Amino acid sequence: MRDAYSVETVRAAERELMARLPPGTLMKRAAAGLAAACAGTLGRVRGRVYGSRVVLLVGSGDNGGDALFAGAYLARRGAGVTAVLLSPERAHGAGLAALRSAGGRAVAAPGAVVEGAPVDLPALLGRADLVLDGIVGIGGRGGLRPDAVEVWDVVRDAGVPVVAVDLPSGVDADTGEVRGVAVRATATVTFGAHKPGLLLAPAREHAGAVHLVDIGLGPYLAGTAPVARAPRHADVARLLPGPSAESDKYRRGVTGVAAGSARYPGAAVLAVAGALRGGAGAVRYAGPAADAVVARFPETLVSAGPPSAAGRVQAWVVGPGLGDDRAARETVRDVLAARVPVLVDADGLRLVDVERVRSRTAPTLLTPHAGEAAALLDGVPREEVESARLSSARELARRYRATVLLKGSTTVIAGPEEGPVLVNPTGTGWLATAGSGDVLSGLVGSLLAAGLSARDAAAVGAYLHGLAGRRAAPLAVATDVADALRPVWRDVAEGPRRPPRGREEGARGET
Template sequence: MRDAYSVETVRAAERALMARLPAGALMKRAAAGLAAACAGMLGRTYGSRVVLLVGSGDNGGDALFAGAYLARRGAGVTAVLLSPERAHEAGLAALRSAGGRAVAAPSAAVEGAPADLPGLVARADLVVDGVVGIGGRGGLRPDAVEVWEAVRAAGVPVVAVDLPSGVDADTGEVHGVAVRAAATVTFGAYKPGLLVDPARGYAGAVHLVDIGLGPYLEGGTPVARALQHRDVAALLPRPSAESDKYRRGVTGVAAGSDRYPGAAVLAVAGALRGGAGAVRYAGPAAGAVTARFPESLVSAGPPSAAGRVQAWVVGPGLGDGAEAVQAVRDVLASDVPVLVDADGLRLMDAGQVRSRTAPTLLTPHAGEAAALLGGVPREEVESARLASARELARRYRATVLLKGSTTVVAGPQEGEPVLVNPTGTGRLATAGSGDVLSGLAGSLLAAGLPARDAASVGAYLHGLAGRRAAPPVTASDVAEELRRVWQDVADGPR
């Protein structure tokens, strides 16, 4: 499990640890880890050229001390100081003592003596971003933008210190210009912005350096969590010797229409790969479903007449006719867990959702989420994924799986960490992929997983299947890969 903590929690842990260490020891720990990561990226440290972009805070101090370590190993290190008068004194002294040098950024240089920033970064092998730390808010300031544009134009790989300057550590939001790094070296704990887009897209490969914060974070609640292989493996439903199809769970699927029979087929495909013992399909696409999956139990009547189920999936490809409206209402009136997706999200009655006593899982993409939030711009949802998922969960008293570049899962319980899926891929941006995910997560619900776990495990497996399917990927390919992905995760590391 990767736990991501708020800036406030991390700062409190740092203060508690620093109180037990000699002055400056924690910064030197962080800088040593940063220098090691930089050396790894360089391959050969001796004779390499490194440029440090140094702001006025501790983030700049980390960069300066790391630069000193690299200079002692033979690198040519130059620090570009955005605020020379406020640069970290001890870090700057260490860099100069090790043979490094410091120059002022163009906007901070005395008149007539600006740093040749374009030439400097053009000759560099690596740039270290130590402009703004985890306490920064908003995009880069104009003087920092000027420096970043020179680096970007040179195309030199960038290592960010703790997180890329200009992104929001707590929310993953990016307001304005921000540094795009090839890698980010973060200290002590993950920050939510390193797990959630859009900020995640600016971080590159994330490397966590252990600086001893662990014991001081134990009392804090993570803001976000990303499941790993072993976490998912522990949650997978496994049949026992006493299992039958009903004990394993029966998934009901109310999906598809005369116009969109494929949505029903894909949702059933996902459900059959999700660990439940059987799938009951109720709807007008019964012929298409049985032609592809003869093991399915089908009926053409309303969902309530389909027979016993342990969870329902409703919505994919339903359309918007009277029968579709009734199917959604019928499913939401049941006393079993329900997953609502696609057309079901448009057709559901908010009051009926809020009044349910059994778990409800909503699975919108950003556009659907924007509509459910009262018609806010889609871009607002995409730029604030954590806040949007939390607000949907609060407003509808349901668990919400918000699909997208980072899939996030928020529960209705206030204070719970948001679960972040680390396996997402652009390959899943294909018609019908969401229908497969709905069936898969619905089947996990029927198998007995709580809504948050069913959503998170479903998203994790779905992402892996998308990654492993041979391109160009179709939804059917994703469904087919789920069997192998499930087995790989269940077997664990070899």
């Protein structure tokens, strides 16, 4: 698991560690790691550090201090380093002195000049090979301030690679929210621990490839809970269900699918397609699209009556393409009355009664996209859910006393109890295609039937579905995603072969 800790927790751990070390040690460790990563980037873009041109954007806090010390390292290796100070009178003193004694120079940002000729920022950046964003880190509030926006606009237009120091300036470290303008980095070098914002959209889209620099916080974080955890290949591989020597199809679990309608038979077919690839031994379909399901998947056990009359299952999936008529409503009620885990998706989410879900004794898993989640949260704006995924999923899980898998650019999973939210690291925008959510609900339902907890089934399902989307891209349609589940499952199960860069977990980058 990749664990992300709140700013408060990171600061507390830093305080404890700092108390045991000579002053300035942590910043020097951070800066050394940052400089090494920057040297690597310069090696790639310029061939070497010596003779390259580096611009530091330096704010008024310790984040700017990190940039200045890293700049000093690079200057000692022969880079031409210029620090652009957003608040010259408050820039980190020791960092500034280190940069100057290493041969670097500092200039005031255009908005900060009180007298004298302002620096020609476009010209400076036009010659730069690399920019370090040390405007603001975990001490930031809200988006970039106007003076920082002015500088960032020039950097962005220059198209120079940007390494963000600790976090892209302007993003919210704890929530992943971006209120206003924020830096977009090629890479982010973060210190001590991941911050939730580095795992969560929209902020994670600003971070580029994320490198974690160990500054020795590990022992001081050990006893504290992360806010968010992102599974890796090995975590998922451990949870994949598989037949044992004594297995038969019933012992492997039977998935029930109550989906589709005369109007939307395809949703039933796609949910069954996912369910057939989730590790259960059999899939029962109950509903009006039985003919379409059997025509495509003859291995499905079908019936046209209510789900409760379909025979035993170990988990139900209800909702995709169900419509919202009386029959749909009854189907949802019938399934929720079952004493097995139930996944509710799509139309099912419009028909669930909160008290009925809360009173269930078997696990319930809700799988809304942002629009559905917004409706379940009494009609808050969809954008509000999209910008605050973590708290939205948590709130929904708390209200419904259920596990929630909130789909979208970052899929997050929250359980009814307190504890870390899971963040899915796989996926691609190509999954935003009609019916791919139906495949996911079938897949996760099958993992539930195979015996995984709601949280594990959601995490494994989202992870595999995201990989399948990448494998089927470009131009993936939902059936391609379902077809890609088998090879993706095999890859994860076979691990630990390092996936080709750009296709797997590390595509957004982490080292």
